[in-house]
Amino acid sequence: MTRNALLGLLLVTALMGCKSPRRAPATATSGEPTGATQSPTIVPSADSTATPPSGVPMKATRLAVDSIDSQVCAILEDGGVACWGGWRGSDELPHRIPGVAGAVDVSASGGSTIVVTADGKARVFATDDIRAPAVPLPIAGASRVAQHLNEACFIRDGGKVTCVRSVDDPRKRTTLEVRGLDDAVEVGMSFGGGCALTQRKTVVCWRTVGASTAAPVAGISDAASLLVSMEDACVRSSHDEITCFPIDVSKKTRVALGPGRAVGLYGTFTKGYGAKDVPWACRATDAGIECAGISELGDDGLPDGTMGLIEGTAGMQPRQMVLGSTAGCLIDQAGAVRCWGNNVHDMLGRPAGERVRRARSLPLPKVRAVAAAFDFACGLTEAGEVYCWGPSPKKVANVPTVERIVASNGYACAFAKDGAAWCFDDHFEANRVPALDGLDTIVFPQTEGQPFAAIGRNKELLRGSGSPLERPYLERAKGIGSVSQVGIGPTGSLYAVDVRGKGFRGDAAGEGGLRRAPELDGATSMNVWGEVTTPAKGGPIVSVLGYGRCGWTAAKVYGCMDPSGSPFRVRFEGMTAVAAGGDFDCALDAQGAVWCKGENRKGQCGPGPAVPGSKSPVEVLLPEAPQ
Numbered sequence: 001m002t003r004n005a006l007l008g009l010l011l012v013t014a015l016m017g018c019k020s021p022r023r024a025p026a027t028a029t030s031g032e033p034t035g036a037t038q039s040p041t042i043v044p045s046a047d048s049t050a051t052p053p054s055g056v057p058m059k060a061t062r063l064a065v066d067s068i069d070s071q072v073c074a075i076l077e078d079g080g081v082a083c084w085g086g087w088r089g090s091d092e093l094p095h096r097i098p099g100v101a102g103a104v105d106v107s108a109s110g111g112s113t114i115v116v117t118a119d120g121k122a123r124v125f126a127t128d129d130i131r132a133p134a135v136p137l138p139i140a141g142a143s144r145v146a147q148h149l150n151e152a153c154f155i156r157d158g159g160k161v162t163c164v165r166s167v168d169d170p171r172k173r174t175t176l177e178v179r180g181l182d183d184a185v186e187v188g189m190s191f192g193g194g195c196a197l198t199q200r201k202t203v204v205c206w207r208t209v210g211a212s213t214a215a216p217v218a219g220i221s222d223a224a225s226l227l228v229s230m231e232d233a234c235v236r237s238s239h240d241e242i243t244c245f246p247i248d249v250s251k252k253t254r255v256a257l258g259p260g261r262a263v264g265l266y267g268t269f270t271k272g273y274g275a276k277d278v279p280w281a282c283r284a285t286d287a288g289i290e291c292a293g294i295s296e297l298g299d300d301g302l303p304d305g306t307m308g309l310i311e312g313t314a315g316m317q318p319r320q321m322v323l324g325s326t327a328g329c330l331i332d333q334a335g336a337v338r339c340w341g342n343n344v345h346d347m348l349g350r351p352a353g354e355r356v357r358r359a360r361s362l363p364l365p366k367v368r369a370v371a372a373a374f375d376f377a378c379g380l381t382e383a384g385e386v387y388c389w390g391p392s393p394k395k396v397a398n399v400p401t402v403e404r405i406v407a408s409n410g411y412a413c414a415f416a417k418d419g420a421a422w423c424f425d426d427h428f429e430a431n432r433v434p435a436l437d438g439l440d441t442i443v444f445p446q447t448e449g450q451p452f453a454a455i456g457r458n459k460e461l462l463r464g465s466g467s468p469l470e471r472p473y474l475e476r477a478k479g480i481g482s483v484s485q486v487g488i489g490p491t492g493s494l495y496a497v498d499v500r501g502k503g504f505r506g507d508a509a510g511e512g513g514l515r516r517a518p519e520l521d522g523a524t525s526m527n528v529w530g531e532v533t534t535p536a537k538g539g540p541i542v543s544v545l546g547y548g549r550c551g552w553t554a555a556k557v558y559g560c561m562d563p564s565g566s567p568f569r570v571r572f573e574g575m576t577a578v579a580a581g582g583d584f585d586c587a588l589d590a591q592g593a594v595w596c597k598g599e600n601r602k603g604q605c606g607p608g609p610a611v612p613g614s615k616s617p618v619e620v621l622l623p624e625a626p627q
Contacts, residue, residue, distance in 0.1 A: 059335025188228025229267030349620030353610025391603025479513030487530030495530030546580025
């Protein structure tokens with residue numbers, strides 16, 4: 001589902017040398033060099049496959065951050081994989097990816113997660129539907145993986161690198177071998193290319209288009225670890241000195257960050273999307289985790305992340321760090337994952353309050369009907385009262401006992417038994433509006449002054465103008481008879497289907513007649529924006545609701561799918577009704593309780609515990625060991 005804007009989060013990881021990363025003593029220092037791009041090399045200890053007692057949260061051995069969706073994934077001590085955060089992530093925080101065992105590496109980007117297992121095989125999982133079957137990738141003997149969007153590169157057979165393009169589309173998938181490279185120990189991905197740390201302690205980079213030949217990065221000869229983030233990379237030397245540089249081998253910029261036992265990097269995003277930003281990095285020092293911008297590699301200005309010394313990190317010796325645009329996570333010496341910073345995408349492993357992932361029950365009297373505007377929702381109680389929320393649930397003022405409620409875009413109306421209408425916006429103070437009495441369906445404007453449409457008492461199509469809360473003016477639309485469905489597109493187009501199933505379209509504003517729209521013929525349902533479902537289109541959704549490709553299936557399951565064709569994702573099961581808002585949904589169960597999930601910036605899903613951010617690292621509660 002893509003009803004909200006894509007928010008970029010840039011992949012970074014960090015690493016440190018450590019012979020045995022599990023349960024190392026707190027005073028341990030870097031030992032033999034290990035390399036890392038997405039995460040550090042892991043050498044399992046004798047009990048690395050042991051499962052802790054059930055009921056005890058698992059520990060983590062590796063981390064990866066989705067560079068597009070702001071999701072974090074961790075390899076658990078029992079070989080499973082758990083993920084949390086991200087605007088397309090699971091409804092659980094954190095959640096275990098089903099069917100994964102023996103994982104040795106993980107990478108995520110742009111809606112998919114790739115897992116490499118101990119048998120050398122690789123599978124790709126859909127971030128927005130973890131229950132969907134995993135798709136195997138044409139790779140054998142793999143030990144490491146790095147991914148950016150739909151490209152991934154694998155270390156296999158002891159040091160060779162194979163890259164796969166279109167990892168999530170088997171029909172377009174191609175593979176290529178990186179030439180001149182047979183001793184890679186770690187790999188990272190950037191825009192259209194990758195880099196690797198070699199056994200010779202050098203760094204080489206290549207492109208994934210054309211002739212993919214590894215080229216050495218000048219001036220790097222003592223690299224113990226490597227991490228790659230979009231257009232930039234950092235290496236840690238065997239003496240724990242950290243240097244960062246642009247991946248473009250033609251650029252000679254080198255930035256010395258100073259000493260650090262572990263490092264995380266958030267790189268620049270400029271070449272790929274035209275953005276202007278400043279990369280930032282964090283390093284583990286004796287004083288704690290220190291973060292700073294690297295303007296030499298980006299633009300003038302300040303990064304979005306927390307700069308300076310991170311509170312509560314003195315003496316901390318992380319095995320690995322990952323950074324997003326506004327938050328960071330690390331694995332401590334005990335294997336616990338700790339995160340800090342802005343929690344806008346739930347990177348701290350708990351709800352930020354801006355998005356409710358698991359449906360939340362609202363404190364309301366028993367409800368018999370629900371309706372949703374774009375950014376608030378309402379419930380009609382069994383007593384005929386109207387309560388709305390966005391933020392906290394509130395009884396709508398000035399409304400008598402009513403029998404019906406409709407809502408869309410920026411407004412709602414409640415109707416008494418005789419058809420009398422009381423209408424209101426998100427201030428929840430109703431006005432008596434006689435001009436709207438008895439209307440069957442209303443597609444309201446988003447803001448006052450925009451046109452709207454309605455279906456009248458006798459199924460006539462009506463164009464509306466003026467404020468829906470004052471004295472709106474309605475007139476019958478020309479060129480169409482009795483109608484059953486109506487919608488207004490985001491650009492002001494008016495769509496309608498008459499009672500014979502014939503489609504029509506025109507302008508919501510003005511007096512012009514509607515013209516035939518055969519593409520709407522036979523529509524079984526139409527949402528607020530005029531999108532329809534028809535038997536000929538097929539697919540799981542048979543009745544659309546709200547503002548996107550969301551609706552009911554024939555099995556009475558409510559869910560959504562992306563217009564580009566992503567798999568259907570279940571939102572509610574076993575509910576009697578659903579009201580779909582702009583980027584949230586509220587459902588009514590058989591007992592009269594209302595459940596909401598989705599966007600919650602204005603409290604559309606009601607009040608509840610939230611963690612907007614943390615200045616010091618807080619522990620992520622990973623899944624417990626299986627029973």
